[in-house]
Amino acid sequence: MVRKISAENIKELRSKTGAGMTDCKKALEASDGQIDMAIETLRKKGLASADKKSARIATEGLIESYIHAGSRIGVLVELNCETDFVARQQEFHQLAKDVAMQIAACQSVIYVSKAHIPNEIMLYEKNIELQKEDLAEKPAEIREKIACGRIEKRLKELSLVDQAFIKNSEITIEELVKQHIALLGENIKIRRFQRFILGEGLESRNNNFNDEVLNMIKNK
Structure with missing residues (x-):
């Protein structure tokens, strides 16, 4: 038996996703009124729609x-x-x-x-990874694979x-x-x-003060 979709259900789904009323109703009907499944359906459709617009x-x-x-x-x-x-x-x-x-x-x-990261930064990160001690004794193919995985993680952090x-x-x-x-x-x-x-980018006041003290001592 298909669960009846209430206006409150549609309103709740709309408030959580921002999708249109008709789309919310269809998603709820397809998921037999289950909000979580309806959200996932709308999200998948939304992301697919967004991909088509991304080149504009x-x-x-x-x-x-x-x-x-x-x-x-x-x-x-x-x-x-x-x-x-x-x-x-x-x-x-x-x-x-x-x-x-x-x-x-x-x-x-x-x-x-990641598309905005300059190639020289990528090469720099790769060079650092390949020189790490825990990879030194591993075969070249394994080193390359591990390094690439670590680089990908590092680039995502940036x-x-x-x-x-x-x-x-x-x-x-x-x-x-x-x-x-x-x-x-x-x-x-x-x-x-x-x-x-x-x-x-500025030296702290404390460091400047220390330098001043050292210069005063030297000049005595």
């Missing part, structure tokens, strides 16, 4: 900022979409805020994706879109963006970002 040009959007509590870490991120209409949507603004917050939280992230979303660790930032592509119907891309850390 996105030149609109916004620049979002995030300042962490204490004002010691700040982030600027440019998020692009196809039209000004989508750029004004609340969901798009929330995505930009979430991405900016993610960048502040992930200090190891330097690039938007890539923003490969990070688990801090508000939902079951999805990556790439999947989060694709969900919004499906929701808003346009291609969305994280173009670039910059992280600012207070005092980064």
